[in-house]
Amino acid sequence: MPDANQQPLISVENLSIQFRTSEGLVTAVDNVSFDIQAGEVLGLVGESGSGKSVTAKALMLLNAENAVYGEHSRITVNTGADTIDVLSLQRPQDRMQIRGGLISMIFQEPMASFAPAMSVGSQMVEQLLLHTTMTKAEAREHSIDMLNRVGISDASKRFKQYAFEFSGGMRQRAMIAMALSTKPRLLIADEPTTALDVTIQAHVIDLMLDLVEEFKMGILFITHDLGVIAQTADRVAVMYLGNLLETGPVRPVIRTPSHPYTRGLLNALPRLDDLDAPLTPIPGDIPSPLERPGGCVFHTRCSQAIAGQCNSVAPAVVEVQPDHRVACVLRDPAGGRV
Amino acid sequence: MTEPLITAGDLSVHYPLRGNLFGPKPVVKAVDGINLQIERGSFFGLVGESGSGKTTLGRALLQAAPITRGDVTYRDGEVNYRINDLAGDDLKDFRKRAQLIFQDPYAALSPRMTVRDIIAEPLEVMQLTANREETDERVREVAAKCRLNLEHLRRYPHAFSGGQRQRISIARALVSSPRFIVADESVAALDVSIQADVLNLLQSISNEMQLTFLFISHDLSVVAHVCDHVAVMYLGSLVETASTRELFNAPRHPYTRALMSAIPSLDPDNRGNAQKLEGEIPSPTNPPPGCKFQTRCPHATDLCRQQEPKLDTMNGEHQVACHHWQTL
Missing domain, CATH: 3.40.50.300 (P-loop containing nucleotide triphosphate hydrolases)
Known part of the structure; x- marks a missing residue:
């Protein structure tokens, strides 16, 4: 926590x-x-x-x-x-x-995130050489260690393989291993x-x-x-x-x-x-971002929208409970009609 | 029990691979010895x-994948066909009666045709209508069922969102008044809010037009909500089949149980309790001996490693292919 x-x-x-x-x-x-x-x-x-x-x-x-x-x-x-x-x-x-x-990022489609013509291992080593002071040998050892950590068996063999030789789940694990090998403070996982x-x-x-x-x-x-x-x-x-x-x-x-x-x-x-x-x-x-609704952006699809209010006034952010915030006029005591 | 619309017996689809000079040619056993009945009016x-x-099984039932072994028969009360060797006029007639809805509504619609032309094409190709007026009338009728208005019919697919495109695909599938529809992952590419809308549409169409659906999906919770019968498939074989209620209340096969337990729970206090299957689905070129699931099954015994279990009837329609279903 x-x-x-x-x-x-x-x-x-x-x-x-x-x-x-x-x-x-x-x-x-x-x-x-x-x-x-x-x-x-x-x-x-x-x-x-x-x-x-x-x-x-x-x-x-x-x-x-x-x-x-x-x-x-x-x-x-x-x-x-x-x-x-x-x-x-x-x-x-x-x-x-x-x-x-x-900050590191992992993407939805792991096949598209690995370069197809480079082995998985050399891609892992490349970013370690860029972002850390490791030597090539250390980077290699660290990468294999990371592959092991994410549960890829036979990691030293897998290190030399290409992304197409991995199954979908294994590719996503390798992606995670690669993203974490530089020890980022923040990991962004986009539909992983x-x-x-x-x-x-x-x-x-x-x-x-x-x-x-x-x-x-x-x-x-x-x-x-x-x-x-x-x-x-x-x-x-x-x-x-x-x-x-x-x-x-x-x-x-x-x-x-x-x-x-x-x-x-x-x-x-x-x-x-x-x-x-x-x-x-x-x-x-x-709605298309070209036609953003005025007022509350959700009012065009909201079953509880109040005519004359939700389509004209952007709702204020209200704290309904400690740390629980919502942007809806129905929850806003100042906004009136709950 | 009503009459089956589709009956498959020992159905197999094997694709040969290029082998080396020596030894037997490797074969991908995409579908391997499946026995299946789909009743009329069922959402299967x-x-x-x-x-x-x-997907291969779904296509084989439509004669859209080459059947290696076994039989598929189609009986809708008007015609009886053996799908395997259907050709000529009979095949044309069958195409009218059985349709497919694809997964990706972005790839399934031609960007160069208006929605009206997309929906009208099956009518024109199959010569189901006598003239343009009749075609237009039929297109409008089907479009209305899928909640597309006249304005929509004049536009091109790019102007539509994913959910609307899927409704166009559904309208195209319905226009020839089919009896049987294979919907292959038809909601997988949609957002949840839209997915619910398309699922409700499919269900109301199926009730209203007395259609039989084969609904293919990887998402058990979706299947649980729309289907009346469910078959669970693993590596080319059926491992369990039952009515939806029976299957979800009392799953017997360890694979079915693992799939159900792996669905992320909406309860934040019920974390990490998914039953984890070891490893991944093996290659269909070289399936494991005995029970195909034995490499990942937590209950596998020597018997499972040697002998392939047959689909066994537990009670009524509930069938399971596991040596140990009685004790699990």
Whole structure:
């Protein structure tokens, strides 16, 4: 469990990201703030198109060249010794300390994340040579050790193989081994188990939780699967169309969700413990970012939307319980009609 | 028990691989000796991990994969076909009666055709309508069932979201008034909120039009909600089949149990209790001897390593292929 008194490992404040396109500025992320402590798993949930990946990529400055960050946006990483203002990093050598050094990322499709023409081992060694002071021999030994740690049997043989020779689950393990071998402070996992079978997913989730425990890293765990969130996260942030609608500790958010969208996501989920429960879809589709609704971004699909209010006034963020925050007028005592 | 629409007996689909000069040619046993009945009007679920042969089985039932051994028969009350050697006019007639909905709604629709043309194409190819007016009328009728309006019909697929595209795919599959539909991972690419919508649509269509569905999915919780019967597949064989309620209340095969336990629980206080299977699904080129699941089964004995268990009827329709189901 994270220590609440220490400084957060990473702080994201008022993050806004727009993309310059031929059709004008498109808003992908709008005024998003969250912290991640060392040893804490923050689950970021949302449908496709909600801005989860763009947010995650911003932490490593991996968004495309046409990304425009908001004037008041700040991302701060605390290394313990000093603090780094990520968005102000300009020179490639400065950005390197973030990318793959302090922060590592694993992606959804592990086949696409390994170079196909380089052996898995040489890719692992390459990043160690870039980010640490290890010699080639040390890097090799450390890499094989990491492969062993994530449960890849016969690691020294696997070290010499190529990604296509690995099965899906093994590739994702190798990806995790590679991401963790530089001992990052923060691991960003972007839908790491979505492409895997449930039986393999259970192993990968276990492995990740063991590693947080051991390395005391923070994890930003991005997924659309609330079951995976319940199994991994300490805290949850629910994202929709670039806005955070609800954040809080995992238990209250899943058991007593406050925002109509979070409740909608939970009601749409088929549950094994109640086979007769009807599946209730959230009506409509997520709007295009080119046509962001005014007021509350969710009002076009919300069954409880109040005409004249939700479509015109952006809801304030209210703390419904300690550390459990929600952006919905129905929860806002000042917003009136509950 | 109503009459079966589809009956498969000892159905096998084997793909030969290029071998070396000596020794026998290796063979991928994608589907291996499957016996299966799908009743008329049933919403039949087929689950298993990737590589278990679900898709190949679904396609073999539609004569879209080469059948190596065994029989598939189709009886809808009007016609009786043996799928294996269907050809000519009979095959054309069967294509009208049996349709497939694919997984990826982004890849399944031609970007150069309007939605109207996409839905109308089966009618034109199969010459089911006499003239354009009749085609248009039929397209509109089916589109309305899938909640697509006239405005939608004029647009191209790129203008639609994943859920809407899947509804277009469903409309195309329904336009020839089929009796049997194979839906292969048809909701796997969709967000949960949209997935619920498409599942509800499939179910209401199946009730309303008395269709028989083979619903292929890797997601047990989805199958549990929409299907009335479920078959669990592993490495080309069926390991357990039962009514949905029976299967989920009293799973007998260790593989079914492991799959169910691996579904992430929504309870944050019930963490890490998933039963972990060792290793991964073996290669279908070289399946293990005896029971195919013995390499990962926590209960495997010498008997399992030597002898392949047959599907055994426990009670009524509940069948399980395990030597030890009585004691587990």
